[in-house]
Amino acid sequence: MTTPIKPTSKILIVGSGVFGISTALWLARAGYADVTVLDMQDTASAAYDPGAGIDSASADLNKIIRFSYGTEIEYQRLATEAAGLWEEWNRDIASVAADADTAADTPERKALLSTLLRGDGDGGDESKLKLWWNVGMLRMSCKEEFGSFEMETLENMEKEGIRDYQFRSDDEQDLARAKERGWAHKLDPCQRQERFGVHKAVLDSTAGFVAAYKSCAWAQYLAKKAGVKTLLDPVRGKVVDITSKDNHPVAVTADGVEHVADLIVVAGGGWTPSLLPEVKDLLETTAGSVATIQLPKERTDLWERFAPENHPVITWGMRQEKEVYSFPRDENGVIKVGWRKTKWTNFKDVHGGHRLSVPKTAHVTEEKEDRIPAQAMEGIKEYITLNFPELVSLGIASTKLCWYTDSIDNSFVVDFVPGRPGVAVCSGGSGHGFKFLPILGREVVKILEGKGPNTVYGQMWKWRAGEPLKERNGLEEGEGGPRVLSKQTMVGTADWDATAA
Known part of the structure; x- marks a missing residue:
């Protein structure tokens, strides 16, 4: 013991x-x-x-800050409690900044502010000092109806007394409430209703992202x-x-x-x-697939459209068949897009002859990798092409594998x-x-x-x-499963084809 x-x-x-x-x-x-x-x-x-x-x-x-957990009410409650601390951190950082350049300022605080103020965007120092951005999260269905996970989430939020902050795209009362509270412009940023005739989504006005x-x-x-x-x-x-x-x-x-x-x-x-x-x-150590798009500074139309004030975090087809997500642009005009449908593994010998999945990163590991599997690139390409066709010609600025542990x-x-x-x-x-x-x-x-x-x-x-x-x-698949990285065709920025749909 x-x-x-x-x-x-x-x-x-x-x-x-x-x-x-x-x-x-x-x-x-x-x-x-x-x-x-x-x-x-x-x-x-x-x-x-x-x-x-x-x-x-x-x-x-x-990273996404969400409170939608289906029937997992304990995680929903802990996330809600964490949100209050994120707000507190935003206020504390603003206080540290206000005290900067004083005689009592320390080298540690100066270094911290230098980190927080990195970036050459036009948002100003105040915008860069925010960690937590309450921009909302749009949970878009990739089908003509909502999945069971979405309905379970809304039911639990009703029980917890926070359903009032969720806006369904097909509910007249929700639409009216979203307009009244200033969220209506984030209900269909991909113009799916106009372009495809159907748009099933829920905007969570309590959610958003943090500068990780x-x-x-x-x-x-x-x-x-x-x-x-x-x-x-x-x-x-x-x-x-x-x-x-x-x-x-x-x-x-x-x-x-x-x-x-x-x-x-x-x-x-x-x-x-x-x-x-x-x-x-x-x-088990697994990797998600991430790509970025770089907005040109001179494209003020795109810069404005994808700003956090105008654009939510978006998830598409989660717990369905697509499982893609994206963020508003950051202060440098970078839009991050992630594909979560398959989480990759990379088996190697570790202590005592164990065959375990280990990271294979762009910088730290002995074997380097900054590309993603072709299947992931196709999923990201489909998401961009269908939902943001105006970004297709910009191509992909970078790709990477994001390694973490799945339980x-x-x-x-x-x-x-x-x-x-x-x-x-x-x-x-x-x-x-x-x-x-x-x-x-x-x-x-x-x-x-x-x-x-x-x-x-x-x-x-x-x-x-x-x-x-x-x-x-x-985890039961092991090295014989289909997610092993060595079995994949790897692609990077040079493999983006703007003409492919």
């Missing part, structure tokens, strides 16, 4: 992404004085910026301010093995140093299974690892974890303190290998 942690316990967290940095922040806030985050990527100096070569799911341009890498930089700033230490280095911060010594867990880094601790929390995102092969029946049932895994005293896993974001950045660590700390069996999320996120589950989420 793991010894309960104390305020003086030495705690190491492997990974500075959402799960790791949120846990570190809340541990420090709970009074734990010796918390250190290790990472093989210098997310501090690079400010998590993917443009600076940081490869992780957390280091992204933007900037949000992580802010969270790391808050964690350091609360006393968290970091070791972010490609050698000294790279954990290559987790062992034990004198009944204490040990993190061995690439320079051969053994870091003895009272508790080690493995929150390594896509690298988690390779460090803890025991999770192979619970977690067996899409729910997180936060618990102590059986047979590994003093070692916990904190992973399994399954493509929906980022929205919980401001609040996730609060629930993780309860679990690390041994209170998990008495909390809702401790029960939801517990170690559950071997338990009968309704969903398998593809």
Whole structure:
């Protein structure tokens, strides 16, 4: 049995992404004085910026903030609570900016503001300082009727008293309410009703997106301010093995140093299974497919149309057959489009001869990859061609694989690892974890303190290998399945064909 942690316990967290940095922040806030985050990527100096070569799911341009969870009411409630903290973070950042350039300003705050103000758009400093953008999310059906997941979501929102903020495109009362509240212009940005004669969608006016890498930089700033230490280095911060010594867990880094601790929390995102092969029946490293479109600054019509003030986050055919999403442009005119229908795997030998899926990124891994499978490109191409034909001629500016961990049932895994005293896993974001950045660590700390069996999320996120589950989420396929990256034809920006429909 793991010894309960104390305020003086030495705690190491492997990974500075959402799960790791949120846990570190809340541990420090709970009074734990010796918390250190290790990472093989210098997310501090690079400010998590993917443009600076940081490869992780957390280091992204933007992430969706949604509250539509079908029958999963616990996640809906936690997301709603997190929204209040996102609002608080926006206010806090504005306060930090207001105090800048004063005699009391610190180098850390100056560096933070430099990160938050990156970009050469015309939105002004105030717009760049926002992390959370309440631009709404349009859940578009790819069929002539809504799917069951959408109807379950609306039913649960009715029960929770937030249905009033959802606007169905085919409901006269909803349309009138959307017009009254200033949301009507975001109900059909693709002009599908006019062009195709049918448009089934629901606009969630409570949803939107966050600037992802900037949000992580802010969270790391808050964690350091609360006393968290970091070791972010490609050698000294790279954990290559987790062992034990004198009944204490040990993190061995690439320079051969053994870091003895009272508790080690493995929150390594896509690298988690390779460090803890025991999770192979619970977690699998997978990749989503992402592409970007660059709007020319001189195209003021497109610049205005796809601005966050005028354009929502869009999902198309989710839980149906398309599963594509897109964002408004960022301050640099970049529109991100993602394809989630298939999540790819990449099997390699890891510790002890285990064959596990591991990341294959553009910068960090030994084998590099900045292309996406042809099937994903076709899905993205179809989405753009059907919904935004005016963007087709611009082509694709970049492609990448976004590596994270899928859990067996899409729910997180936060618990102590059986047979590994003093070692916990904190992973399994399954493509929906980022929205919980401001609040996730609060629930993780309860679990690390041994209170998990008495909390809702401790029960939801517990170690559950071997338990009968309704969903398998593809983990049962293994290396013989169709999602393996080596079986795919890979394509990049040069393979975009503007003439193909």
